[in-house]
Amino acid sequence: MRIATWNVNGLRARLDFVLHWLRSRQPDIVGLQELKLEDDQFPAMSFEAEGYRVVTHGQKAWNGVAILSREPAELLQRGLPGQETMGSRLITARIEGIDFTTIYLPNGKNLEHQDFPRKLAWLESLRDHWATCHPADSSAVLCGDFNVCPAPIDSWHEDPATIFHTGEERQRFQHLLDTGLIDLFRDRYPEVQKYSWWDYRMGAFHRNLGLRIDLLLGTRAIGERVSDVWTDRDYRKKQEGLTASDHAPVIADLD
DNA sequence: ATGTCGGAATTATTCCGA
Numbered sequence: 001m002r003i004a005t006w007n008v009n010g011l012r013a014r015l016d017f018v019l020h021w022l023r024s025r026q027p028d029i030v031g032l033q034e035l036k037l038e039d040d041q042f043p044a045m046s047f048e049a050e051g052y053r054v055v056t057h058g059q060k061a062w063n064g065v066a067i068l069s070r071e072p073a074e075l076l077q078r079g080l081p082g083q084e085t086m087g088s089r090l091i092t093a094r095i096e097g098i099d100f101t102t103i104y105l106p107n108g109k110n111l112e113h114q115d116f117p118r119k120l121a122w123l124e125s126l127r128d129h130w131a132t133c134h135p136a137d138s139s140a141v142l143c144g145d146f147n148v149c150p151a152p153i154d155s156w157h158e159d160p161a162t163i164f165h166t167g168e169e170r171q172r173f174q175h176l177l178d179t180g181l182i183d184l185f186r187d188r189y190p191e192v193q194k195y196s197w198w199d200y201r202m203g204a205f206h207r208n209l210g211l212r213i214d215l216l217l218g219t220r221a222i223g224e225r226v227s228d229v230w231t232d233r234d235y236r237k238k239q240e241g242l243t244a245s246d247h248a249p250v251i252a253d254l255d
Numbered sequence: 256a257t258g259t260c261g262g263a264a265t266t267a268t269t270c271c272g273a
Contacts, residue, residue: 012262061262
């Protein structure tokens, strides 16, 4: 089974690019973030024509998450309870016995911005929700754009005084892991520096000035099935003239 | 420090967010 997470940065602008990737990589379950469209605008038929079911939690212009799956999906949750004012950022569906959640964690902007404490609060709410709904001995995946570099190795410019790198974010992220989740990439490759996001500006991708902020987390039952985890760097590049997202897909292959 | 995108508001140009 192949699972993946991908912040597509606008599904209307990215649809043909995403379809190209689906045909090439043939994933079984995909968490998508930053759809930037409402549910009635979601191009469900385009995905169904490729053999995927869809569950969506969108909104106008910003945020928005969805799950694509080869097999039937039972919708379990749309939205993070208590955090509705922060936008559409979480969806969970049960697929092939896995509780599969994808999230788009608030960016926070900078340490002085009022969105920074809101980001921390959202992460605390996620931890509490996860601890309540997804026991450590269950089979569950939590993937998405976390907008946090878990450790210095996950950044091209480590600096604990800048957002994505602070102890406040990392402590809350660790608290989430402590509920019984494994960072599938880092668990398999403890010392490898790989990124998942590169700024569109400054030639950042070409210079490999990136961050690892797109993560696949799983419970022990998932971790034991992992045969590989990788960033699909080719899909951060233009494909047949189509513009890429600023995030690459991150893929895990499970036995 | 910020060179690129996507989308909204408004009508090709500017802003906002990332």
